[in-house]
Amino acid sequence: MKKFTVLDLVDLDLKEHNALNLVCLGGRPGLTREITMPDLNRPGLALSGFFDNFGFNRIQVFGRGEHAYLQMLEREGRDDTLKELFSRTFPCAIFTHSLQPTDVFLRLAEESETPVLQSDLTTSTFVARIIRALSSVFAPRQTMHGVLVEVFGIGVLLLGDSGVGKSEAALELVERKHRLVADDAVEVRNVSGNVLLGSGANKALGHHMEIRGLGIINITHLFGVGAIRDSKQIQLLVRLEAWDNTKEYDRIGAEEQYEDILGVKVPSLQVPVKPGRNIPIIIETAAMNERLKKMGYFSAKEFNQSVLKWLETENARRLYFQKNNL
Incomplete structure (x- = not known):
């Protein structure tokens, strides 16, 4: 994974209920500091002078309690603990509730080039959102050659050799009012340890699709924004392969098959392709059947x-x- 900095955190394109609403109050030269882990630290004990096991490599979050203590330190002219705090290099300090850091805190932050950020969110809301965002950033990931579509609410990852008909099947599914997530290169992330989230590996390409004999098409322009989505949980793998007459294919499906991706087991199907088989209908039926399984049937x-x-x-x-x- 490439280096993730404080500036990258501020610039994260998060919308609505995921937005962090961060602004920089000081220490701008330190915005290039690297964030190396998704964990946070509330520095209440450190402000009181107890630095044993201090999480200096974590983002420091200051809520109302920490802010009130900072104001007391400034009133009493006690800046020794703050000097010791800034003698350690940590990624950044973030104040919630639109709280303003004290003058001494800002001065020491500027001297040590430590970024000081502010959010208008409550501490509990901000912590929940930033943990969710950092978990996604630091999640284990891999790029897979396939097509990811949402069919009846189920994230279906189509896999198979080049030219087997993955994109054509996905195009027919979009025509049937399902949604495209990514074509050709799908970035898969293991979020929260047991959820596989898929999205396009190259954001610059957007929701384009390559159809042999037709070329590159823009799904958004052709079918509208209702035909796409940015990411989706992968809940079913469908492997397309050329029909092999010498191979015995499962005709009952009593035994569930799984594939391991980034440590998560995902239900898997093997679908042979030959002229006359309506692959999109088979995929639709597989998605509906998977929904029934999740309901216990x-x-x-x-x-x-x-x-x-x-x-x-x-x-x-x-x-x-x-x-x-x-």
């Missing part, structure tokens, strides 16, 4: 149970008639 297992009950009934009936014929 497994069609293949129910079918197996029905067959077993029928066999048991037939055996019982056969035994009954055999006894009556004796």
Whole structure:
């Protein structure tokens, strides 16, 4: 992962309920400082002079309690703990509730080139949002060759060899009012340890798609903004492959198949492609079936149970008639 700095944090393009609303109050030369971990620190103990196990490599968040203590230190002319605080290099200090740092704090921040940021959010709201944002930034990630679409609310990642028809299938799904997330290169991130979030690997390319024989098309311009989304959780893998007559394909689906991506197991299907097969309809059905599984209804297992009950009934009936014929 490339270096992530305080300036990158300020410039994060976060909208609505994710926005951090950060502005820089001082220490601008230090905006190039690197943030190396997604954890935060509330420096209340450090302000009182206790620096054992101080999280100097974390972002320091100042809420109303820390701000009130800073004001007391300034009134009493005690700046020794602040000097010791700024003798350690930490990424930045962030004040919530639109609180203003004291003059001494700002002066020491400028001298040590430590960025001082401010947000108008409450401390609890800000902490929740920045942890969510940093978790995404520092999440393990990999780029996969495939197409990510949202079908009936399920994030479906289409995989397969080049030329097998992934983009064509995705184009037909968009025509059927489903949504495209990314084509060709999908960046997959492991968020919160158990959620795979997929998005386009190259933001500059936007929601474009390459169709052989047609060229590059812009899905947004052709189908409107309702046909796209920026990211989606990956909940189902569909591997497309050329039909192999020598291969035995699963015809019942009673045994679920999974693939491991970044330590997360994702349900997986293998769909053979040949002329005459309507792949988009198969993908739609797979997505609806996956939704049913999440609701606790497994069609293949129910079918197996029905067959077993029928066999048991037939055996019982056969035994009954055999006894009556004796």
